[in-house]
Amino acid sequence: MGARTSRPAGQLGLPFDVPPAPAASDAPAELAPTPLSDGASAPHAAALLPAAPDEPAVGEARLVLDVRINGRLQRTYRWRIQGDRLIVERPARVSDRDVQVTLETIRERAAAYLRRTTVDADRALVERARRLMRRYFPERPVLRSVSWSTRQQQRHGSCTSGTGVIRIAERLKRYPDWVLDYVLVHEIAHLVHPNHSDAFWDAVNRYPLAERARGFLIACDLGLAAQGGEEY
DSSP states (O other): OOOEEOOOOSOOOOOOOOOSOOOOSOOOEEOOOOOOOTTOOOOOOEEOOOOOOSSOOTTOOOOEEEEEEOTTOSSOOEEEEETTEEEEEEOSSOOHHHHHHHHHHHHHHHHHHHHHHHTTOOHHHHHHHHHHHHHHOTTOOOOOEEEEESSOSSOSEEEETTTTEEEEEGGGGGSOHHHHHHHHHHHHHHHHOSSOOHHHHHHHTTSTTHHHHHHHHHHHHHHHHHTTTOOO
16 A cells, blocks of 8 residues: 555744755665554644745755655654655654654754765856756756766766756766766756656757767767777
């Protein structure tokens, strides 16, 4: 039986103050069991933070708290960040106090997680990605961080769609700007479509130089392979 969304009931402040921006996936997590209160009715909570502007400061986090009852959970809570939402699944039979205390713990853990995953953001890359997003993505997905990565030897970039974090292979610094823009567009498209569906490629191909950039990257990758992994 799937989780169902609970009814809204009141506000819970989540004053996130998160540093610079890159970052990662849905970040599922599970809290240690908390005591249950037999027969106590749990509150149906959904708390809203102020809506984020189109271009928040790098690393700034504004989340809507979305609490859902999961009938399969007995003593644990689960949470994940998905775009602009902090989704929490909780057991049905828990006390109001248990829910409030656990939500505060989750808030702290979510804030710490976003700090870790956005700390290496590159402001110039973030601004470049936001310009491309304004131009080619009317969907306005949540983008929190873009950073350079020295660990991506096989890929040009990666995206954690849940938290809105993009990482770009550092070797792309040597490539033309229009190629870097293509890779950014490719990864931004994953914020909208976390797959390689037709809809994803339709979004990527909004970039006018997409086909040319793909050819350039293929040629570079072949050069790297021919040189045994050396820089092209």
